[in-house]
Amino acid sequence: MITIYDIAKKANVSAMTVSRVINNTGKISEATRKRVKQVMEELHYVPNSTARSLVLQKTMMLSLLITDITNPFFTTVARGAEDTARKFGYKMLFGNSDEDYTKESEYVDSIVSTRVDGVLFAPAGDGSLDHLTRLQKHRIPFVILDREVPGIESDLVLGDSKEGARRLVEHLLQLGHRRIALVNGSPDVSTARLRQQGYADALKLADIPYDDELVVHISYRDFRDDGALDRLLGLERPPTAIFAANNVLAVGMIRALRERGLRVPDDVSVVCFDDLGLASVLDPFLTVAAQPAYQFGALGVQMLLERIEAGPELQRRTIMLPSELMLRSSVRPLADA
Known part of the structure; x- marks a missing residue:
């Protein structure tokens, strides 16, 4: 194994000088620094990260x-x-x-x-x-x-989860939707609470009563609770639009709607928080509040x-x-x- 002593011998400098080059400490001429680095490259020397962290008091x-x-x-x-x-x-x-x-x-x-x-x-x-x-x-x-x-x-x-959610719901309201469902994450997540506040604020500004039946909480990570969607669709006045509180929920909602023979947006409109990455480049379909x-x-x-x-x-x-x-x-x- 190549050591700093091997580097020092070939570069005709002290081991301390090699150490200073490796750790970028002390005063060393630029010519010496270049010579030491050249020898390190020639010998394919890889510094010992543990030893270096002890010197610098950092692991980098x-x-x-x-x-x-x-x-x-x-x-x-x-x-x-x-x-x-x-x-x-x-x-x-x-x-x-x-x-x-x-x-x-x-x-x-x-x-x-x-x-x-x-x-x-x-x-x-x-x-x-x-x-x-x-x-x-x-x-x-x-x-x-x-x-x-x-x-x-x-x-x-x-x-700004609250403001983004408010703007999404206002967009739905401006297009005539009054029965807007919220499919949200767990209440113990701050973004879920803020997005619900933005949803509620938009309804209040439009003089539309907040309806607990239109709000469901499931995991942010995956839409697997089909019962939540069935409850929404089974209401006497089902929602005409769904606000999904993140992009993973939105994709799950759209898939579940299609499995039930419902089309987006012909039968149900959908908006969500966060964009879909490359999917939006290939198929710019979903209305979002993109962060x-x-x-x-x-x-x-x-x-x-x-x-x-x-x-x-x-x-x-x-x-x-x-x-x-x-x-x-x-x-x-x-x-x-």
Whole structure:
């Protein structure tokens, strides 16, 4: 195995000089730095990351824990996070909780044992409080993405869920829909609560009574509760439009409607929060409130690195990213709703 002593001998410098080049510390002439790096390349030397982390007191690794890797929103968040981390010389470790608190807890155990320099954390819900508290106890810096957790003060990168939901429902109302169902995530997830508030606000502004029968809560991760859709369709006055609180729910709803012989938008209109990624490029069909997912990851990493460098003295910060209303063909205007 090639060591720094082999590099030093061939480059005609001391082992300490080689160490300083590897760790980018101390004052070294540019000519010496180039000579050492050239020898490292010739000998195919790979620095020992464990030893380097002891010198720098850093692992140069970050962790990203998201809730659903199959959701195009989080896939794009991950791309933004990794691209930005690499620009600053960091590697990114990924975890996927599947909206499951037990699995999330296991990932937090791994994060603590790995001793990464910081964590981008998209919590499964309010029950993530204990997991985030554990990171705090181990003094591991983190930035929370997408969802707030009551009881935790931290840097946040959030989307404006309430405003985006209100605008989606207002769009349906403007096209004549009055019976609008909400298929939402679990109430213990902050984005689900905010999107329900936006839904309710839009109805109130239009003087339309809020109807509990039109609101159902299921998992954000997958639409498997066919009973929820059957209850909505079985109402004496079924909905003419459905607001799905995220893109995974929207795809599941559309599939379930088609299985029942119903067409979108001819029979039922559908809108949702978050876009469908490449699917929208190939078939721009679904009307959505699109969030800048890449920026969630990119800005999250920038905030995290600032937190790592500044420590707890840095004031807590919140970035609120607006959504963009993308009007497409999944909504049918009603002449008389």
